[in-house]
Every structure is written in structure tokens, then in C-alpha cells.
Amino acid sequence: MSKDKTVLVVDDQPGLLRLVRDNLETLQFKVITASEGNKAIDIAENEKPDLVILDIMLPGQDGYQVCKRIREFSTVPIIMLTARNDRQDLVQGFEMGADDYITKPFSAEELLARVKAVMRRSEYTEMNRYSPSFTCGDISIDFVRHEVSKNGQPLQPGLTPTEYRLLYYLATNASRVMLHSDLLTKVWGPEYAGATDYLRVYIRHLRTRLEPKDSDPIYILTVPGVGYVLKCPQGQGQIVGQLPEEV
């Protein structure tokens, strides 16, 4: 899985950089390190890593801003490294487009498990014989290419891995109300089942990308206290063809 995959690790502490690199290299990841935000943004742009692990507390710079800047041109999965356990900080990280987080101090297992999970969620799978497609009003999804289009135009930049994943589960259950905990478990994992605030942030991201007017959504609807549902016009919302094995 990790052959030829590149990971960019950004942290100001050399001790931590070595720790993460040594562990990732045992899984055949190629590791590039940076200890400063601007350098990290350059590397992300030029080397196009497959994963970014980013410390939120960088000296003289806001890790969140670095995350936001990378998001401007890339949908690369981003894991936040944070020493603060504050809910607010994590929500803010998600606001900026991070896909997941690891709190310091962490064990080697936690690190590797999280990296694997995030990579898996964003990986392509093999092409299927059929080309499944999905239409819902202005929105259409190509499940193989992981491409989402609005009004016939593919979204540029595309959805981030987590955004796509969330949309996937809403779409494959179109017109059915999905519970908060269900979505959270499917998109992030069972330990996130209660993190309704993260879910809210990502629903908001999706609405901004997909809805004609995100303050007045017509596709991704809220069912208060229960969950969310993707509503499609009459006769639409079915999946034609067979879905790929994994998301």
C-alpha cells in the first residue's frame, strides 16, 4: 500500500521529525521533512506528497494557516499534530480542511494506525467493469475517478478525501436519513461516533461546494437532532452500475 508513497512531515522539533520518519520508513513510505510553514507549503506544491502530517503549533506561524494554504491547491490528506486537546482547536483544524488529527504524546501504534486509516480513505481503487454514475439535480458523481461535478463542470479543486467520503455515504443512501453517529463512524471511524461538531463542519464544507445557495440547502438537508439526508429530484439518485469495492 505504501510503496512509492511520499509523506511530508512538518514540525519544529527535530526529535519528533526523526521519530515519525523512522516509523514511517519501516512501512516503506518516503519521508520529506520540513520545520517551517513556508517551506512546507513549497514542498507540498512541488513534491505533491500523498500525505501531510502537520504540527499545528509552529513557531512564528499559524499551523492552521499553513493547512488552509495547502488546501488552496491540493486535496492531499492532511493529519494535524496537536499538543492541545481542546475541542475548539480540533474543530478549527477541520474548518481549515484537515482530515484527521493525532494528539501528542502518541505511541508508535497510534501514529501508524492513523496514517494507514487516512491513506486508505483517500486511495483509488481499481477501475470497475462498469462505469457507475450518479446524478442528483446539478450534482453528478463519478465513483471511479472520485470526481464530483456541478452543473456538468468537474469541481476545481476537487473535494478533499474526507469531503468526498462524506458525500459518498450520503449519495449511496440518497433519500434516506443518515444518523450523525452512522456518518461519523463510516467517514472517520467508530471512535468519532459522538463528534457531531466535526460532522457539522464537513457538512458545511460540502454545502459550500455543492449547493447553489449554501445558506438555503436543497440537496444536503439537516434533520434536526437526527442526521442528514441527500435529497434528489424525482427519478434521480439511483446508482447506475456497480460500485467499486472500496470507497
Added chain:
Amino acid sequence: MPKETIVVVDDEPAARTAVARLLQERGYTVHALTGGQEAIDFANTTPFDVLLTDFRMPGGLDGLTTVRAVRRIIPQVVAIIMTGHSSIDLAIESLKLGVHGFVVKPFTAFELIRNIEQTIAQQTLSRENIKMRALVDVFSTTEALLSANTDAARLPRLTLELAMDRVSARQAGLLLLSGDQENQLELAVIAQRAAAEEDSDTNNLLPPYFPPVELFIRSNSVQLEHLRQLGQQVLDSNSTKLFIDGKEVALGSSSMVSTHSQVTQVAVPLMAQGRKVGALVMEKTGAEENFTEVDLQIAAILASQGAIAIDNSRLMHRLAQVEALHQADRLRSEFVAMVSHELRTPLTSIKGYATTLLRPDVQWNNQTGTEYLSIISEECDKLMQLIDNILEVSRIEAGALRIYPEPIQIYEVLDRAATETRRRSPEVNLEVKYPPVNEIPYVQGDSQRIIQVLRNLIQNAIKYTPQDPHILLELSLMPVNQVNDQEMVQIKVQDNGIGLTQENKDRIFERFYRVDTGSARRTEGTGLGLAICRGIVEAHGGRIWVESAGRGKGSAFYFTLPVADISNQIELD
């Protein structure tokens, strides 16, 4: 509206009766008197609104004299003289002398009534006008003065100054509800004025003087209690009250003008936004003119302005206190957050490397294993150091830092620090300079702690001098401080390192502040060292500061320590 009370004065009985009846028929209350003196006596017992007097009254006081005398007793009386043709010029002159109008004989009933009514109306209007202007003037002056002054201590005195300036009171006191004891009026300021000259016509009041409140309280406890009671009464009823000889008198009643009174007091409540603030009590003695309506209104304005200003300044003071508490709270939360973050840093390495070594799926070679274990050990030390420093800083913050100062030979301390450094970092070029030993006084200091400071400063100097470090440790004697007469010594630790920017210099003694060198931040050091140095130096009664010409130009840290006073020990030798 009830018609006015008119006193008709004419020595000629027929005229007097005719005019009186004329007026009575029109609904006025009339008193007919035969002469000026009678009118004056009458005025002393009974107030009235209009004085209608003949101009010439041979055999007694003339009209003008009567008018002036009555006006001294009843200042607001409307005075009209009845005059014959021959005296018109004089009548006109008399308008300048206190008479408000005149009517020329012979006159019809209509003319008389109209004249009286017009004159009354004119006077009322003009009086209102003057009053308004005076009040507006008082209002704007006091508002300007009081709102410009937020010093809570000055406001009561200022309010009283303004009051005494406008109202000719003999004594005035401002009482305020004390903050701690609810509903207890305390005397804040007392003002007194000497008796005016006998027949001074001038409107200039003698300036008041302000006896010290504590003295007044001690020598006038009965009076103080009386003032308190008056103040409490008006506060409770939220209304201005007039007291003559201690008894309450209805405002506007006839007894307001009694001259037999010993002491007339006016008490005005001070209220702001429905909150009770205090009371203003003003006092006149019988020999002077009584309090006029205008006086009362001025007092009311001053009282309300004063109350608002005092209340505002109290609120602002309380707000500042709350702000300070919030600030302290914020700083504490910040500190806790920073500490939590700082502690996690070494822990991340420790846990990370330990669990890495424990991975079942990887076989680490010996060298790597040993390296990881060394890192773990170092990080444990750093953690220990960090915890110690944090505790030290907490102690300093709480003012609980214990130092044990005694007379020491400071140059020995410098030598010890230098020796230690040379042993630990032999590559560092360290120079120690001090005056001849017999010129160096004993210093009152805790040598362990001073070594701690030196160690810290020297380590910083080495850390921030990447190449060829040259460090100078210099002791100098300072001239005696002019202010507190304390002799100090000064120690300088100078390096030729990366220097400091202005921002660095401003913040360098802050907890957790670390100078950003631009490249990857050094992880040694906790950012607490200088905060601790400052705590130690200040606990000794000294000062610590830094000077640097800028980036790349090195830095010099200075701190001072007090010279020991061993005069009482010399005999022991």
C-alpha cells in the same frame, strides 16, 4: 390660579381704601397699610406677592425706601409705585432702584389692574429667565467640571466647592454612603465660610475653607450625628427638605422666610440612576438672608451632578478592579495552557521512542536502539528540569520565593561561576573582571541563588553565540542611589552572540519566551530561565535588564545587588 396677595401702602386713607377695595373686588387678597414702616413690619411676619405703594408719603418712609426695605425681606416681591404726574421722572429713575413698575395717578381701575398684572407677568418671566440662565450656567459649568474629573477622591470636595460658590451658605457638608457598610452615611467633605461684612452690598462671597474631616468629626460629633440624620431623612424620602432649627419645614411655605430662625438647613439627596449615593447639607444662620428658591434649585442641580459624577467614578473603579481580576485570570489560564503544551513536548519524544522500540513488527539494530534510549533519557532530564523551573516560576509568581541572603564576597561567586563554566565548556573564552578586592564591599546575597542567575545568563550567552564565543563577566560598583540611599553593585554578562531585536528586549523576561533565531528553534531551554533570574534578582532588591545594539551585535545582561550593611557586625570582629 389663586390671585396674588397685595399690600397697599398709602398714607391717604381715602386713596388707600379705594384701591384696596378695587383690588379685592377683582379677587386679590389685600392688606391696606398706612405707611412704609408698617409695610416693613408686616413683611417680617407675613409674606406677600405685590407691594403697591404711594411714591410720596411725607411724615414717614417714602415709597422707594419702603420698596427697598421690603425687597430685602421678601426678595421676590413685585414692587409697583403709585405716582403723580409731577414725579414721573423720579418714578422712571426708581425703576433702576428696585421698583418694577409704576402707575400714574389718577388711574382707572382697568389701568391699575392691567398694570399690576403686566408687571407681575413681566417680573415672573424675567425671574424665570434669570433663573433659567443661572441654572443652565450652573448646570453646564458643573457638568464640565465634574465629568472632567474622574478622581473619586476629588469629586466630593469639588462638588462642595461649586455649591459654596453659588449659594451663600455658612456651612456645607457632603455625606456619602460608605461602600462597605451599607446605608451608613459618612462625612466626606465639610466646608465653612466666615460671616460676611455687615452691610456689604457685593455679590462676592467670601471663599470657603475646608477643615480636615477627621478633626471635624472628632470635635463635632453631635453636629455630625445631626447631619447624618438629616442626610438619611432626605435619602429615604428621595426629596429635598428644609429644616429650621432642626424642624422640618414645608418648602414654599410662609415659614421659609422667618428671620427668627437660628439655623436654617437644606438637605438634598444625592441619587444617581436610582442608586443612593449620599446627601448634601447646607446651612445658614439667622442673621443672613434665607435660602431662596434659586438656591434650592442650584443645590439640586449640584447634588444630582455630583451624585452622577461620584457614582460614575465608583463604577469605573469597580470596573477596573473586575478587569484586573479578569486579566489575572486570563494570565493564569494562559500559563496553564502553556505549561501543558511545554510538558507534552518531552513526553512526546519519550512515549514515541519507547513505543517505537516496542513495536513487535520491527527489529531495531543495536545502534538505533541505543540512540533511541539515550534520547528518552535526555528527554526525561529535560522534563525534570522543566518541572523544576515551572515550580520555581510559580513560587516567584506567588511571592513565595525563599532566598537566604547574607554578607558575601561577591567576587568569589563570580570566580566560582567562571570555573564551573570553564570546566563544562572549555571551548568558551570566558573573562572575569572586577575592581581590586579590597575595594569590593560585602554584598547582601544568597550565593546559591546568585550562582543560579550567573549560570543561567552564561548558558544563554553560550547558546546564542554560534561561533567563537567570548563572554565577559564584569563587576562594577555603583554610586549611591539618591532616592533610597542604598549602595549597589552591578554585574554584567556580555557576549558577542546573535544579539537581540527590540521586540526580543521587550519580551525576553517573559515566561516561556524564547528568542526566535530564524532557523529551527533550539529545543534546549525552557524559556523560563530569565523569568526565574528576574525573580531572584528582584527578591534581593535589585534590578535586571538587557542591552543590545541589535541583531548580530551581541548582548549584555546587567543585574544589580545590594551592598551589605555590616556596620553592626564590625564590632564582632
